[in-house]
Amino acid sequence: MAGWYHQPRISFRVPSADGQLAPRRSSGRTAVSDVTASSGSSDPGTVVERVETLSCDAAWRNYYFLKITTADGVVGWAEYDEGFASPGLTTAIEALAPLVIGRSVFDHEPAYQYLFARTRQAASGIIGEAIGAVENALLDAKARTLGVPCYDLLGGKVRDRIRVYWSHCGTWRINLGHIYGNRITDLDGVRALGAEVASKGFTALKTNIFRQTPDGLRGWLPGFGTPFAPELNVSRQLIDEIRATLQAFRDGAGDSMDLLLDLNFNARTEGYARIVRELADFGMFWIEIDSDHPDAMAHIRSKAGCTISGGESLFGVRELYPYLQAGSFDVPIIDGIWNGFWQSSKMAAMADGMGHSVAPHNFYGHLATMMNAHWAAATPNIIVMETDIDRIAWDDEIVTVAPDYVDGHLVLGDEPGWGTEPVEEVLAAHPPRLSGLRDRRPPAGDD
Numbered sequence: 001m002a003g004w005y006h007q008p009r010i011s012f013r014v015p016s017a018d019g020q021l022a023p024r025r026s027s028g029r030t031a032v033s034d035v036t037a038s039s040g041s042s043d044p045g046t047v048v049e050r051v052e053t054l055s056c057d058a059a060w061r062n063y064y065f066l067k068i069t070t071a072d073g074v075v076g077w078a079e080y081d082e083g084f085a086s087p088g089l090t091t092a093i094e095a096l097a098p099l100v101i102g103r104s105v106f107d108h109e110p111a112y113q114y115l116f117a118r119t120r121q122a123a124s125g126i127i128g129e130a131i132g133a134v135e136n137a138l139l140d141a142k143a144r145t146l147g148v149p150c151y152d153l154l155g156g157k158v159r160d161r162i163r164v165y166w167s168h169c170g171t172w173r174i175n176l177g178h179i180y181g182n183r184i185t186d187l188d189g190v191r192a193l194g195a196e197v198a199s200k201g202f203t204a205l206k207t208n209i210f211r212q213t214p215d216g217l218r219g220w221l222p223g224f225g226t227p228f229a230p231e232l233n234v235s236r237q238l239i240d241e242i243r244a245t246l247q248a249f250r251d252g253a254g255d256s257m258d259l260l261l262d263l264n265f266n267a268r269t270e271g272y273a274r275i276v277r278e279l280a281d282f283g284m285f286w287i288e289i290d291s292d293h294p295d296a297m298a299h300i301r302s303k304a305g306c307t308i309s310g311g312e313s314l315f316g317v318r319e320l321y322p323y324l325q326a327g328s329f330d331v332p333i334i335d336g337i338w339n340g341f342w343q344s345s346k347m348a349a350m351a352d353g354m355g356h357s358v359a360p361h362n363f364y365g366h367l368a369t370m371m372n373a374h375w376a377a378a379t380p381n382i383i384v385m386e387t388d389i390d391r392i393a394w395d396d397e398i399v400t401v402a403p404d405y406v407d408g409h410l411v412l413g414d415e416p417g418w419g420t421e422p423v424e425e426v427l428a429a430h431p432p433r434l435s436g437l438r439d440r441r442p443p444a445g446d447d
Helices: 089-100 108-118 125-146 171-175 187-199 236-253 269-278 294-302 316-326 341-353 366-378 424-429
Strands: 010-013 048-057 062-070 075-080 161-166 204-207 210-213 216-219 258-262 286-288 308-310 331-334 385-387 409-411
Touching: 048 089, 048 424, 062 089, 062 125, 075 125, 075 366, 089 108, 089 125, 108 125, 108 341, 125 341, 161 366, 171 216, 187 216, 187 236, 204 236, 210 236, 236 258, 236 269, 269 294, 294 308, 294 316, 316 331, 316 341, 331 341, 341 366, 366 385
Parallel strands: 161 204, 161 385, 204 258, 258 286, 286 308, 308 331
Antiparallel strands: 010 048, 048 062, 062 075, 161 409, 210 216
């Protein structure tokens, strides 16, 4: 079973002149070609000839990449994420691959529309993420064919640098200190981290919920089964512990640091309403909440004394619109890795038309960060961008160009495409582990 994950897992080739498909297979599966909708480009060199999925070890998860190659040998890349709540995503991408082969990379919108139509009755969730990955790889290949950055395809950059916040601040060091180093076990460690964030020039940080245990601070994520507490109740003690964490960050980072708090899916409506009321005095930059119910979100927002953000799990304008109509968020969060960045621009434009800023959801690898940065550079109504600063030891080696942070901003270059790409030799040097929900148990300390 483990060998099934070696990269490249599977690749497909364009049909030859006689109509026969010659699959390149590493998994023993048969590729079936279906290119019923013809390419709109007259240049045969821009046609997708091969689609591959690759992955590598990322310590507590894997990183996943989609690689498409045109007849002219141009390569387009996209990062996607199967390791966090998306088991089977690679299989879904491979199932869609024959529908992409034979299309021009210039035709990413027709490709999206066709893939959506072919999967319409289940075009969200895993299928939506698969379509988004295909769109993003096509965008990269199109930009590289033209020799321009992806932000030019997305309308041209309106800013040269993007303000970022240090995401999962404390979270990785508390829950995964054996991987990231500088393990934090108490509030003194939280204060020290706040000071570190400020000293490195960042002006905003986002943290999560932690609780004191006999073994020190631990993350509290009942909405994700850690611990298993399906009631999702909010107690007085939990609120006190949230306040203590925020105060420790404030003490360490200073009054000028913007504080953000992620509560996604970890409470119910009355619990969220109680938390946002109890934190009104902290002057939060935002509190991030996801709920499956637009009206419930609007009720929570009505009780808050700060900005409410959310929506990172939504797909497309169809799913975002009811939340905007209900007044659920001040700032919608859009996951371009899931949606595809062309579709994300549609979502951002709709939010802009209704008076909202938006923010990218980004807690992946360096390629995904650069992809988000290109979109953020070209999207007028961006307020701030998420990024993880705590990284695994080989993160910078995985890509040709790592993100460049200066004074709390990500500074973009003018390299073509997404501005970076995976180094396949490094991916091979860190072979993927069994991951997702099917086969892996968390490593030691990841509980």
